[in-house]
Amino acid sequence: MSNSQANSSPSSITLTRPDDWHLHLRDGATLASVLPHTARQFRRAIVMPNLKPPVTTTSQAAAYRERILAALPEGMQFEPLMTLYLTDNTPPDEIRRAKDSGFIHAVKLYPAGATTNSDAGVTALKKCYKTLEVIQEVGMPFLVHGEVTDTDIDLFDREAVFIDRVLQPLRHDMPALKVVFEHITTRDAAQYVDEAEGPIGATITAHHLLYNRNEIFKGGIRPHFYCLPVLKREEHRQALVRAATSGNTKFFLGTDSAPHPKGLKEHACGCAGCYTALHAMELYAQAFEQAGALDKLEAFASFNGPSFYQLPRNTGTVTLQRESWTLPAEVPMGEATVVPLNGGEQIHWKLV
Numbered sequence: 474m475s476n477s478q479a480n481s482s483p484s485s486i487t488l489t490r491p492d493d494w495h496l497h498l499r500d501g502a503t504l505a506s507v508l509p510h511t512a513r514q515f516r517r518a519i520v521m522p523n524l525k526p527p528v529t530t531t532s533q534a535a536a537y538r539e540r541i542l543a544a545l546p547e548g549m550q551f552e553p554l555m556t557l558y559l560t561d562n563t564p565p566d567e568i569r570r571a572k573d574s575g576f577i578h579a580v581k582l583y584p585a586g587a588t589t590n591s592d593a594g595v596t597a598l599k600k601c602y603k604t605l606e607v608i609q610e611v612g613m614p615f616l617v618h619g620e621v622t623d624t625d626i627d628l629f630d631r632e633a634v635f636i637d638r639v640l641q642p643l644r645h646d647m648p649a650l651k652v653v654f655e656h657i658t659t660r661d662a663a664q665y666v667d668e669a670e671g672p673i674g675a676t677i678t679a680h681h682l683l684y685n686r687n688e689i690f691k692g693g694i695r696p697h698f699y700c701l702p703v704l705k706r707e708e709h710r711q712a713l714v715r716a717a718t719s720g721n722t723k724f725f726l727g728t729d730s731a732p733h734p735k736g737l738k739e740h741a742c743g744c745a746g747c748y749t750a751l752h753a754m755e756l757y758a759q760a761f762e763q764a765g766a767l768d769k770l771e772a773f774a775s776f777n778g779p780s781f782y783q784l785p786r787n788t789g790t791v792t793l794q795r796e797s798w799t800l801p802a803e804v805p806m807g808e809a810t811v812v813p814l815n816g817g818e819q820i821h822w823k824l825v
């Protein structure tokens with residue numbers, strides 16, 4: 474990272490062009506609206522497969538990839554890194570096809586019922602062991618939405634319980650499986666990843682670095698802060714900040730930007746997901762600056778992900794300037810609008 478001033482509060486920072494290792498682009502008119510927001514900042518993104526219907530085959534992923542590239546505005550450079558949605562019935566051969574495709578970079582686990590469009594997800598990991606053995610064998614990263622859905626488990630404990638009940642047994646049985654613990658939200662997860670042996674990494678969102686669960690209820694119910702896994706206590710936020718700024722290469726950037734139309738967020742049963750693609754790098758800069766660790770942002774955003782995925786680092790750069798500006802209250806998304814996280818409020822960094 475090169476600072477315009479050699480001190481801890483530079484007026485601008487220039488980083489190797491970053492990548493987003495966890496992103497929801499959706500499809501159709503929504504895709505066309507949100508993709509430019511990501512592509513202006515990130516050179517590549519791991520694209521989540523939880524469409525309706527989900528992206529479960531290599532040929533579906535190929536078609537989705539073509540739709541993404543077709544929606545990319547002229548002159549923008551962006552490479553979608555595709556993923557497959559694992560179901561109880563994904564055949565082992567599908568993994569070999571995916572690996573041979575060259576454009577599918579990971580397989581995604583959604584425990585059935587855990588989150589948006591997870592109905593077709595896995596009901597019991599044991600049912601997938603033949604397929605998981607092939608994922609392990611071909612060396613494809615296995616991305617996990619790490620929450621149990623058992624009704625006896627408190628919503629705020631779902632991630633911690635997932636470690637004991639699902640992740641540890643899985644990694645015991647498949648020690649060479651490359652796992653990414655996606656969008657971690659707890660000290661338990663950060664500690665587990667930090668101390669675990671073998672191939673494991675974790676993505677961390679900007680909103681989980683910036684906010685604790687009070688934010689959802691401040692002055693009334695605030696649906697734009699509702700995502701899954703849900704924001705946790707302050708002690709957990711602090712543990713995530715420590716992990717992201719530690720310099721440990723296992724932790725890398727994944728926005729989990731998850732656009733939903735405004736009307737479905739501001740709703741009696743509102744959708745889970747925060748929209749951060751518009752201003753992701755600015756949010757991360759704010760979080761790292763608050764921690765006095767701006768010098769750690771480049772490795773987290775631009776180096777650790779490529780090294781985990783065994784891909785080259787990007788060549789270009791992006792520059793962020795210290796400048797206060799007001800985020801739009803909402804932005805067009807297809808026929809509707811989407812409210813960015815902190816919409817209408819001030820932010821103190823600006824992507825040049």
Ligand SMILES: NC(=O)N[C@@H](CC(=O)O)C(=O)O
Pocket residue numbers: 497523588589618699700701702729731732745746747
């Ligand atoms: N994070 C979310 O709250 N929502 C995501 C799904 C997910 O990543 O779990 C979505 O697709 O809307």
Ligand SMILES: [Zn+2]
Pocket residue numbers: 588618655656701702
């Ligand atoms: Zn998820």
Ligand SMILES: [Zn+2]
Pocket residue numbers: 495496497521729731
């Ligand atoms: Zn997600």
